[in-house]
Amino acid sequence: MDLKTSLPENAKADIIYSLPANFTCKGDKMDGHFCVTKEKIYIYNGSEITLEYSIDDFSEFECKQQIGTSMAQGTLKSGETICFCGFSQDQFLRYAELMKLLDHCLRTGELMEITDTEEPVCPKCGLPLEGAKECIYCTGKGKTMVKLIKRIAPYKKYFAIAVICTILSELIWVLAPYLDRVIIDKYVTPKNTHWAGLAGVIITIVTLLLLAGVFEFFNMKNSFKVALNLGRDLRQEIFEKSQQLSMNSISKRTAGELINRVSSDAAKLEDFITANGKDAIVKILSLVIIGILLFIMDWRLALMTVLPVPIVFIIVQKLFDAMAIRYTKVWKNGVSHGETLHDILNGIRVVKSYGNEVREIQRYTECSERWAKSCVRAEMMWYLTIPASEFILTIGNFFVLYFGGNMILDHTMTLGQLIQFTTYVAMLYEPIRWLIQIPRNLADTSVSAGKVFEILDEDTDVRDCDDPIDLDIQGDIEFDGVYFGYKVYNPVLKDITCKINKGEMIGIVGHSGVGKSTMINLILRLYDCTQGEIRIDGVNIKDIAQHSLRSQVGVVLQETFLFDGNVLENIAYAKPDATFEEVIRAAKIANAHDFITKLPDGYNTRVGNKGYQLSGGERQRIAIARAILHDPKIIILDEATASLDTQTEKQIQDALGKLTKGRTTIAIAHRLSTLSNADRLIVLDKGRLAEFGTHAELMQKKGVYYKLVMAQRQTTKMKKAQPQTC
Numbered sequence: 001m002d003l004k005t006s007l008p009e010n011a012k013a014d015i016i017y018s019l020p021a022n023f024t025c026k027g028d029k030m031d032g033h034f035c036v037t038k039e040k041i042y043i044y045n046g047s048e049i050t051l052e053y054s055i056d057d058f059s060e061f062e063c064k065q066q067i068g069t070s071m072a073q074g075t076l077k078s079g080e081t082i083c084f085c086g087f088s089q090d091q092f093l094r095y096a097e098l099m100k101l102l103d104h105c106l107r108t109g110e111l112m113e114i115t116d117t118e119e120p121v122c123p124k125c126g127l128p129l130e131g132a133k134e135c136i137y138c139t140g141k142g143k144t145m146v147k148l149i150k151r152i153a154p155y156k157k158y159f160a161i162a163v164i165c166t167i168l169s170e171l172i173w174v175l176a177p178y179l180d181r182v183i184i185d186k187y188v189t190p191k192n193t194h195w196a197g198l199a200g201v202i203i204t205i206v207t208l209l210l211l212a213g214v215f216e217f218f219n220m221k222n223s224f225k226v227a228l229n230l231g232r233d234l235r236q237e238i239f240e241k242s243q244q245l246s247m248n249s250i251s252k253r254t255a256g257e258l259i260n261r262v263s264s265d266a267a268k269l270e271d272f273i274t275a276n277g278k279d280a281i282v283k284i285l286s287l288v289i290i291g292i293l294l295f296i297m298d299w300r301l302a303l304m305t306v307l308p309v310p311i312v313f314i315i316v317q318k319l320f321d322a323m324a325i326r327y328t329k330v331w332k333n334g335v336s337h338g339e340t341l342h343d344i345l346n347g348i349r350v351v352k353s354y355g356n357e358v359r360e361i362q363r364y365t366e367c368s369e370r371w372a373k374s375c376v377r378a379e380m381m382w383y384l385t386i387p388a389s390e391f392i393l394t395i396g397n398f399f400v401l402y403f404g405g406n407m408i409l410d411h412t413m414t415l416g417q418l419i420q421f422t423t424y425v426a427m428l429y430e431p432i433r434w435l436i437q438i439p440r441n442l443a444d445t446s447v448s449a450g451k452v453f454e455i456l457d458e459d460t461d462v463r464d465c466d467d468p469i470d471l472d473i474q475g476d477i478e479f480d481g482v483y484f485g486y487k488v489y490n491p492v493l494k495d496i497t498c499k500i501n502k503g504e505m506i507g508i509v510g511h512s513g514v515g516k517s518t519m520i521n522l523i524l525r526l527y528d529c530t531q532g533e534i535r536i537d538g539v540n541i542k543d544i545a546q547h548s549l550r551s552q553v554g555v556v557l558q559e560t561f562l563f564d565g566n567v568l569e570n571i572a573y574a575k576p577d578a579t580f581e582e583v584i585r586a587a588k589i590a591n592a593h594d595f596i597t598k599l600p601d602g603y604n605t606r607v608g609n610k611g612y613q614l615s616g617g618e619r620q621r622i623a624i625a626r627a628i629l630h631d632p633k634i635i636i637l638d639e640a641t642a643s644l645d646t647q648t649e650k651q652i653q654d655a656l657g658k659l660t661k662g663r664t665t666i667a668i669a670h671r672l673s674t675l676s677n678a679d680r681l682i683v684l685d686k687g688r689l690a691e692f693g694t695h696a697e698l699m700q701k702k703g704v705y706y707k708l709v710m711a712q713r714q715t716t717k718m719k720k721a722q723p724q725t726c
């Protein structure tokens with residue numbers, strides 16, 4: 001969001017943020033600005049500063065929404081409220097964002113300078129870096145390609161064999177025209193009937209061509225080895241990296257986009273290496289060798305041959321940037337196609353239940369057509385260039401034929417020499433044609449390479465410290481002045497301080513969106529808190545190895561995810577080396593054993609995509625069995641019994657009771673009644689810890705929790721009072 005939309009006249013040079021202020025605090029119109037520097041707030045009326053404050057003098061900043069206009073105001077440390085200015089409603093979001101930044105400055109002592117997009121952007125083109133170290137659009141294509149070529153290093157042996165075999169086969173092809181010349185000049189033109197000599201030359205040609213075939217076979221075999229291994233390495237690395245990325249990075253990308261990078265981008269790089277990798281060396285080498293040969297044979301004819309080449313290269317070079325832009329569009333449309341496909345197929349249940357198949361087909365068709373059109377646009381440009389370049393190139397050939405023909409008539413050149421020369425010219429044009437193709441391939445591949453390296457080079461923002469502790473968790477959890485916001489300056493959780501004791505059952509309650517799941521995400525260290533510390537058994541979770549932490553925390557969510565395998569595999573997911581007996585024991589404790597044995601193949605029954613062949617309650621109990629087998633020290637239950645009927649809920653509550661016994665448990669539930677067995681309750685309000693205590697204590701306090709309970713009782717009463725229709 002842009003927070004420097006316009007500046008007042010005579011604006012101070014160090015203004016970081018500036019928003020239009022349309023009203024004075026009394027409601028009179030003005031043409032003013034609300035400006036912020038690193039330390040000060042200035043209110044301009046026209047070009048004059050009418051108010052000036054130090055940010056430090058305040059304890060809080062906020063926007064007050066009124067009818068028609070809104071006010072920006074701050075609370076001084078003394079408690080006095082200061083109105084800065086009024087602004088129109090269309091500026092509300094910007095002012096709200098700026099107030100959060102000022103609040104963040106009060107806490108940290110530093111005013112964050114956010115850009116238009118809040119994300120770090122490329123200083124050159126202004127596009128978001130999306131976690132990458134360098135802008136993929138501005139990083140030199142050569143640099144990206146060098147990174148790709150460096151990845152060949154582990155397979156340099158295969159690569160070297162491929163290069164040597166190609167060079168040898170090219171040398172044979174260079175030798176062949178010379179032997180053709182010998183046949184023409186020594187046997188055909190003088191009508192020489194020395195058949196043995198002629199047969200000898202022909203046998204030599206055939207043998208050499210056979211040899212060239214053998215070299216070509218080894219070249220292809222080894223090139224494919226390099227490309228396939230490289231493609232496999234890249235896919236593996238991208239996938240591994242996607243598993244290491246923080247939730248923050250993951251949530252910026254769709255599953256479709258990640259799938260695209262693992263599969264098609266990696267495949268494109270693999271194809272590029274197969275088709276062009278070693279060819280680059282060989283083609284350039286043959287260009288040089290044949291060029292030298294042509295100049296040795298006749299420098300004037302050679303000059304005529306190569307004259308059009310620079311013109312062609314200038315045209316192609318000019319086209320390259322335009323091509324890169326078009327291929328970036330192709331890439332984006334390709335990703336969007338993959339995302340749409342993934343989205344629709346993933347939500348196929350919703351699509352069908354709303355009868356929206358036709359609409360989704362239309363959505364997919366539009367997306368697919370957009371992709372196809374961008375491909376055509378990119379390719380068309382290229383296919384117009386190719387015939388033009390070919391024509392310009394062959395102009396040289398016509399000159400060679402004309403002047404070469406004259407030289408034969410003048411007896412300064414033999415027919416065999418001219419044929420040898422024109423064959424070399426044709427051979428020279430082949431690498432040139434290949435070089436002309438390179439910008440197209442490079443433009444296409446460098447977009448994919450850029451996207452692949454963007455992921456591979458991305459820094460993970462949640463990472464293990466240098467010497468992470470492998471902690472044997474007991475279960476004490478402590479929040480100490482914790483602040484967290486998905487945007488650093490916009491905290492969802494503010495100053496949370498509480499201590500949960502080992503073995504305690506804690507419920508987290510609060511309005512929707514108050515930050516309950518966020519609190520749990522922080523315990524799992526899916527995100528790092530922006531301020532303060534979370535300690536487990538007295539150790540800062542940033543010092544605990546992530547694997548160690550997560551392997552001792554069990555999670556049961558409302559929406560259970562089952563993998564497409566059988567029941568046994570899904571329960572054993574938490575402990576792959578578990579014995580069958582251990583799995584059955586866990587299933588029995590989770591009240592799942594009975595229904596599993598009634599399934600067609602018992603524990604070997606496939607659960608189907610995402611476990612849709614099972615009911616919600618059955619999936620939930622498999623997830624509980626999985627958590628029991630995991631044997632965690634800390635259990636997290638996020639709305640685990642929501643949306644279930646009373647009978648199933650009872651079974652699941654019973655299973656959860658067994659799971660949580662003796663372990664630190666943190667449970668979120670909207671229905672407060674499901675937290676009746678909680679030892680204490682954390683009550684969140686506006687992102688702050690409003691209350692913390694037992695149900696009885698909180699009811700007695702008649703605060704936030706009391707109001708929540710009363711409101712829910714009221715709703716339950718109203719529901720019961722409603723007439724039953726069936």
Ligand SMILES: Nc1ncnc2c1ncn2[C@@H]1O[C@H](COP(=O)(O)OP(=O)(O)OP(=O)(O)O)[C@@H](O)[C@H]1O
Nearest residue numbers: 251486487492510511512513514515516517518519
């Ligand atoms: N990945 C995310 N990126 C940005 N904002 C997020 C993200 N996840 C949650 N939020 C925002 O953070 C706030 C707290 O969300 P959270 O899911 O923790 O609330 P909650 O109390 O668990 O809500 P509910 O009870 O409805 O599940 C919400 O305003 C939400 O929009």
